[in-house]
Amino acid sequence: MKISFALQKNPFALQWHLKSSRPMTLWGIFLLTIIILMTIIGPFLVPNDPLSANMAERLASPSLTYPFGTDHMGRCIFSRLVNGSRATLGITALVIITVLLIGIPIGLLSGYIGGRFDSFMMRIADGLIALPEFILAIAIAGFLGPSLMNLMISVVLVKWVSYTRIVRGIVLSEREKEYVLAAKVGGCPTWKIIARHLLPQIISPVFVLAALDVGKVILIISSLSYLGLGAQPPAPEWGAMLNDGRAYFQTVPELMVYPGMAIFLVVLSCNLIGEGLRDKLDVKSS
């Protein structure tokens, strides 16, 4: 209840009421806070240069110098993991922001203006949704060629559709409501109706969708990097590190376990937060 009040007052300042949250959500917040802190300050504190190879020390066991040991090139796994979080999380954040910047405006216009623009956009959306998003992302990334930029483009291209559709759906139901009609009678131009009256109604559902999508986006990015379509060696990236460790899985399984665990923890914490958020905001919709 508290959060719905806070949202009603100011939809942009999402006040998180820690006391009334479920313990699992709190764990998610705790975990993600640590991971983000690690992403920001970690690279300044790591013991070794993540790129410097030392063939004499390759596949070493954990030690004081190399907390998680070294990989097949003798590079510090711990340092690579910490630095790699920048690539993985940074790209994820950029992808989500870009997706929102594309998906929300198209959804608003499509829903409110309708007509040919709407039909055109929805046919594109239907086409994109008809294909499994992961396979489509592989196809686009493969077509554009392997690089981080192309990886981002491919993920954005498959992800914007779901935001456009949810926004459009909400706008279609809200635009007939009397407060929108009253705003129209009161002389609001179209942009003002969209920005002032419709946009605030879509913020919270879109927020929940985005929170739940973070985990999926991280998985897609890591998967594409694993397939060699994303970050290029020697840059550290979790999915690419998994791929590096693949050849040594029989003898040194830790090479895959560490980046795998990192991905697992980030996705887990994002999903816990996303689900907590969804449960909270459902209260409001009643």
Add this chain to the structure above:
Amino acid sequence: MLEVKNVSKSYRSNTVLTDVSFHLEQGECLGLIGESGSGKSTIAKLILALDRSDSGQIIVNNVDFSQLKGRELRKARRHVQVVFQDPSASLNPKLPVWKSVIEPLENYPEASPSFLKEVRNEKRKMAEILFEKAGLQSGLLDRYPHQLSGGQRQRVAIARGISLQPNLLIFDEPTSNLDVSIQAQILNLLKDLKSEINMSYLFISHDIATVQYISERIAVLKEGRLVDLFKTKDLFSADRHPYTKELIDAALE
């Protein structure tokens, strides 16, 4: 000042209005009654230019509303305002109510209602005066719609309706969602405002007693046709349309 001429409207194969004509004098209140589905709200929507009629004309201040588009329509709109039935739906839940009230004034900076002349360009002051006119305490200015009672919300909607001092204010069943005691207060408020600000009312309702109380003339709508139009004092006269008599009998039971 309002002239509805031979207006017809259908949605797909469903005819809602057939050849409806009536007019409204400056300062007059015309009541429009009929059962649900008779097309009352459609008439309101057509006059507000929220929808287009299939044929016929809607003339406000000698301008044919049904022909206007885009910028001209937006300009003309300020002369016709509305108060909807359900005040919990007609106010944006995410805006403090005073912002909803002065929004029309922001959209039409050239409009200068006589009762707001002295505080022009002071939004907060304008909202205070409008609140006072609608019988609301200024302490409620910063509330959100869900923090107000139904009667208060409807007063907020009325404050917004009069904010531009429109020539015509349309009420689409403004009291049917309210308690009986509050209905009377709202009706008295509307009566006072009309004489004070010099507006015409089109008052749509299914309740014949409400309409009788506030209107000078009454139009009766049945299945999209205007079947009866008379002065309120002739409500009980013998030459009423049989359907009007039915409505009266139903109300008296």
